Amino acid sequence: MxxxxxxxxxxxxxxxxxxxxxxxxxxxxxxxxxxxxxxxxxxxxxxxxxxxxxxxxxxxxxxxxxxxxxxxxxxxNTKVITAAGLWALAEEGRLRLSDTIAQYLPGFEAGGKGGITFVQLLTHQAGFPSAEVPAAAWEDAALLREVVCGFQLEWEPGSSVRYHPASAHWVAAAVIRAVTGEDHRAYLRRRIIAPLxxxxxxxxxxxxxxxxxxxxxxxxxxxxxxxxxxxxxxxxxxxxxxxxxxxxxxxxxxxxxxxxxxxxxxxxxxxxxxxxxxxxxxxxxxxxxxxxxxxxxxxxxxxxxxxxxxxxxxxxxxxxxxxxxxxxxxxxxxxxxxxxxxxxxxxxxxxxxxxxxxxxxxxxxxxxxxx
The missing domain is CATH 3.40.710.10 (DD-peptidase/beta-lactamase superfamily)
Structure with a gap:
């Protein structure tokens, strides 16, 4: 402490x-x-x-x-900390929150997800609320990317608001690594938590x-x-x-x-x-x-x-x-x-x-x- x-x-x-x-x-x-x-x-x-x-x-x-x-x-409550990491990337010009996720995470467009924006992701409109990430991907960045790119849509993105308990922010973690080269934990500590x-x-x-x-x-x-x-x-x-x-x-x-x-x-x-x-x-x-x-x-x-x-x-x-x-x-x-x-x-x-x-x-x- x-x-x-x-x-x-x-x-x-x-x-x-x-x-x-x-x-x-x-x-x-x-x-x-x-x-x-x-x-x-x-x-x-x-x-x-x-x-x-x-x-x-x-x-x-x-x-x-x-x-x-x-x-x-x-x-x-962790979701807001992770979201702040994406806000920081947007503020630095490394992504735009109105952009599609697939622009920064190639492969995510699979299964009809190419039009999903960060705004839709963070407002629980992405369309895959039930998607899960296995424990095996927690420490395996390549597997995590493969899993989130393989998420299947349950409804048309933007057509409904339905809370995504875990899936949306695993996508955010994969984007953070793709954009920065850092594990999301290290990035959030360096960029959000430690500066405060x-x-x-x-x-x-x-x-x-x-x-x-x-x-x-x-x-x-x-x-x-x-x-x-x-x-x-x-x-x-x-x-x-x-x-x-x-x-x-x-x-x-x-x-x-x-x-x-x-x-x-x-x-x-x-x-x-x-x-x-x-x-x-x-x-x-x-x-x-x-x-x-x-x-x-x-x-x-x-x-x-x-x-x-x-x-x-x-x-x-x-x-x-x-x-x-x-x-x-x-x-x-x-x-x-x-x-x-x-x-x-x-x-x-x-x-x-x-x-x-x-x-x-x-x-x-x-x-x-x-x-």
Whole structure:
């Protein structure tokens, strides 16, 4: 872990956050742990480039208390980090997000995929939501390229919005290697994570010496999930769901996205690139996987003005953007207030519980913003 966290600390009151609402947020987390919904959790809020709240709860692994250095499986929160890698390539002129993927990954055009653009890929309109990458390809770049180029379409690209749990971001990883010559894990660390000063607390691919800090991810029945509980899975850096981090690292990452691509004097992207990436590309079209409009940007989704939204909180400002991790977590940023939020836990709960839990926690965080 790095010696100094890049965000300076301030009290909630100094940042215009109501401590009483944060107490209620913590009480809900503690009650869920006491009820057996998950062994442990971590939460953080930041505002205007300062860390205002950071707390760990319960156990990281059996008999191991969670602490500030604990690394939590981010699941699909990883997607926004991977997307930021593509944003950076676009900003550097190495690709255009309106271009087709096949222009940068020859062979991807097979099976009718030649017209799929990065915009369609990142907004879950690519047409291959069920495609899978075998574990054998996690460390085999040639096999990964072969597998993603062989993905079969399930419907015409652009005709539907349907969440791609893993497949789209494996394509992004293959593109990153094709364009840069680097493994996506090394590239994301060099280009996105390390420049923010988060290299000790945010990982897409956890090295062996750091893995003792990671949580065990549990199923609803309390058993350790597999393959998430293996060293190979932690090291793989699955680009759509295998990152690890602390809540304060994710709050800091989202502070950079709020602040035009820079935080604490560290810049990774330009304001104009972020303005292009974090906008609603799918309108109020329902996401067929989630059963509601998700207002997809090129990585995160946005609150929008529909009656409800997954994870970001009903009372969120319409411009609030973020992403969740299946059954376990959510991270978001509110451009109206400058607040970023991260909640991470170590059980993959059913959506019926997770959606309601996250709506409550996110709404408490929004309600804490009083000035």
């Amino acid at each position: 790095t010696d100094a966290f890049p965000l300076p600390s301030a009290s909630p009151a100094e940042l215009g956050l109501d401590p009483a609402k944060l107490d209620l947020l913590c009480a809900r987390i503690e009650a869920d742990i006491a009820a057996g919904h998950h062994p442990g959790a971590q939460v953080a809020l930041a505002r205007h480039g300062k860390l205002g709240f950071f707390r760990s709860f319960g156990a990281a692994r059996h008999g191991v208390p969670a602490n500030d250095a604990t690394l939590w499986l981010l699941y699909s 000063g988060l290299e000790g607390e945010l990982f897409v691919g956890v090295p062996p010496e750091v893995q003792p800090r990671t949580v065990d991810m549990h199923d609803v029945d309390g058993s350790v999930r597999m393959p998430e509980g293996t060293a190979a899975h932690r090291a793989a850096g699955i680009p759509g769901g295998g990152g690890y981090g602390t809540a304060r690292a994710m709050a800091a990452f989202y502070q950079a996205l709020l602040n035009g691509g820079a935080v604490a004097g560290r810049r990774i992207l330009s304001p104009r690139m972020l303005g292009y990436a974090i906008r609603n590309y799918t309108g109020d079209r329902p996401d067929e996987y989630n059963g509601m409009p998700m207002h997809r940007g090129l990585g995160p989704h946005l609150r929008g003005e529909t009656a409800g939204i997954r994870g970001l909180g009903d009372i969120a400002h319409p411009g609030t953007f973020g992403h969740g991790g299946v059954g376990s977590s959510y991270c978001w940023a509110d451009p109206a207030s400058g607040v970023s939020f991260a909640f991470l836990s170590n059980t993959r709960q059913a959506e019926e519980f997770h959606g309601a839990r996250m709506n409550t926690l996110s709404d408490l965080a929004h309600a804490a913003i009083i000035s």
